[in-house]
Amino acid sequence: MIISALKSTNHTDTRSPIHIDTIKTLIDLEIEVWFEEGVGSGINVNDSAFEDIGLKKHSRNDCLKNANFLLTNESLSSEELELVKSGSTILGMVNPFNNNAFIKSCSDKNINLVSMEFIPRITRAQKMDVLSSQANLAGYVAVIESAKHLSTALPMMMTAAGTLKPAKVFVIGVGVAGLQAIATAKRLGARVEAFDTRDVVEEQVNSLGAKFVKIDLGETGETDQGYAKELSEEQINKQKELQSNVCARSDIVITTAQLFGRPAPLLVDNQMIDKMAPGSVIFDMAVESGGNVEGSAIDKIVERNGVKIIGISNIASKVSNHASLALSNNYNNWIADFYDVELSNIKFDFEDEIIKSSVLVFEGKITNERFQ
Numbered sequence: 001m002i003i004s005a006l007k008s009t010n011h012t013d014t015r016s017p018i019h020i021d022t023i024k025t026l027i028d029l030e031i032e033v034w035f036e037e038g039v040g041s042g043i044n045v046n047d048s049a050f051e052d053i054g055l056k057k058h059s060r061n062d063c064l065k066n067a068n069f070l071l072t073n074e075s076l077s078s079e080e081l082e083l084v085k086s087g088s089t090i091l092g093m094v095n096p097f098n099n100n101a102f103i104k105s106c107s108d109k110n111i112n113l114v115s116m117e118f119i120p121r122i123t124r125a126q127k128m129d130v131l132s133s134q135a136n137l138a139g140y141v142a143v144i145e146s147a148k149h150l151s152t153a154l155p156m157m158m159t160a161a162g163t164l165k166p167a168k169v170f171v172i173g174v175g176v177a178g179l180q181a182i183a184t185a186k187r188l189g190a191r192v193e194a195f196d197t198r199d200v201v202e203e204q205v206n207s208l209g210a211k212f213v214k215i216d217l218g219e220t221g222e223t224d225q226g227y228a229k230e231l232s233e234e235q236i237n238k239q240k241e242l243q244s245n246v247c248a249r250s251d252i253v254i255t256t257a258q259l260f261g262r263p264a265p266l267l268v269d270n271q272m273i274d275k276m277a278p279g280s281v282i283f284d285m286a287v288e289s290g291g292n293v294e295g296s297a298i299d300k301i302v303e304r305n306g307v308k309i310i311g312i313s314n315i316a317s318k319v320s321n322h323a324s325l326a327l328s329n330n331y332n333n334w335i336a337d338f339y340d341v342e343l344s345n346i347k348f349d350f351e352d353e354i355i356k357s358s359v360l361v362f363e364g365k366i367t368n369e370r371f372q
Contacts, residue, residue: 001344003335004034004067006060007041008074012299012313014042014320017071017092019328020049026332027054029339034067036060043321068345071331075102086110089346091331093117093130096360096371097261103371106361112348113361116330118368120357127333128354132176133326138285138315139180139256143169145318146252146283147188149301149308155189166191170246171210172267172292173256174201177285181254182210193250195243197235215242236265240272248275253282255292261370263290270294270304278306287311334358 003026005018016039018026026033033055037047047057064070064083072092076084081102084090089112096103096115106113116130126132146169147154156166169185171178174196182205185192192210202212215238247253247268253276258264264286273282273294284296295302296311303309316323338355340347350356350367360368 001068002032002034002066003069003071004058004063005036005039005071006063006073007036007039008072010074010314012317013073014317015073015314015327016040016043016045016320016324017073017328017331018050018055019043019321019325020045020053021325022328022332023050023053023055025329025336029336029341031335031339032056034058034063036063042317043324069335073327075099078102078105081105081109081111084109084111088112089114091116091334100371103360103366107364107366110364111361112359112363114334114358115360116334116358118358118360119330119334120353122353125354128330128337128358130327130330133330134316134323135175135177135256136180137319137323137326139177139182140184141312141315141318142177142181142254142256142283142285143184143188143252145310145312146254146281149281149310150251151279152251154185167251168193168249169252169254170194170213170243170250171254171256172196172243173258173285174198174205175256178254178256179204179208181256182208185252186210190252193246195239195246197239213243213246215239236267240267240269243267244272244275247272248277250276251280253280254285255282256285257292258286258289264292266290266292266294268293273304273307273309276307280307282307282309284309284311285315288313 035050035055037057064080068088070090075094091114094115119125119128152167154167157164167190169190169192171181171194174194182192182194186209193213194205194210195213205212255267282293284291284293286292287296287298293309296309298311298313301308301310338346348355366372
């Protein structure tokens with residue numbers, strides 16, 4: 001079996017689907033690994049470094065034409081899909097909810113499609129969970145980038161010139177990204193408050209040394225995959241009303257609320273922003289899926305009454321080396337778990353929960369009912 005690793009065509013995504021420190025997993029399976037020229041340029045790994053350990057460099061077109069298995073951080077164009085062999089498999093982050101045409105094309109061309117976004121939230125699959133691995137790093141980046149644009153330091157400092165008060169950080173949404181944002185802000189010495197619609201995360205927030213903001217929204221909860229359930233319009237309005245006071249006293253607000261397969265809820269509106277002090281910073285981690293903050297824009301810093309609203313796409317690419325290491329491990333673990341050495345190919349067992357969940361197209365059929 002030939003596995004080809006493709007470079008992202010999106011200039012904001014500098015991650016690589018393979019990493020020099022993790023590729024041994026595939027080599028040990030005696031799989032022939034090809035890579036697109038320059039695949040490691042975003043993580044400062046030269047092509048020669050991959051070649052030195054036995055990988056083979058090829059053009060993008062050759063990788064598409066000859067691979068039995070393609071690793072990618074994005075979906076392919078219709079022109080590229082024409083080059084892919086029938087019966088081969090594409091695995092990666094393919095943004096499935098916004099790529100119905102791509103999914104149908106894979107079905108029409110008898111190309112298997114594995115969406116790593118659909119890895120189930122079960123213990124055995126944690127090592128494959130790309131959403132968690134990338135969200136973890138994104139939470140870290142959100143704090144670092146916010147601190148860059150703040151005109152004050154984060155920790156309290158006692159100096160001969162006087163005592164500098166610590167910055168106040170408010171994190172809205174305590175999933176993987178939110179927890180890492182809390183931990184990072186605390187490590188940097190900030191005073192941190194956090195809110196989530198799921199009361200069960202209060203203990204986690206407190207264990208990190210932050211204060212959990214309690215807002216009674218009535219009945220809330222989480223899905224069986226561990227995501228926060230969608231709130232009613234009335235609940236969202238109540239949340240905005242009660243958290244506006246916390247935003248007003250915060251130097252940095254970080255929003256992380258996203259709904260799997262749906263637009264992100266608007267949680268911070270202009271009325272709330274106008275209560276914040278000039279020089280404050282809001283980081284909208286959900287900007288790519290519609291945004292939690294009114295007026296936020298992808299890859300732009302929007303200023304309103306002196307408050308900077310930051311929106312960055314492919315946030316984890318800001319730490320592309322570690323993001324690639326985690327991402328490649330996620331991919332490798334999926335392959336290693338389902339690779340059959342005797343067949344020299346992947347064994348698609350749909351009795352397995354991970355296969356059933358993550359494989360969207362198999363042998364020309366769309367297997368996930370959400371896209372049928």
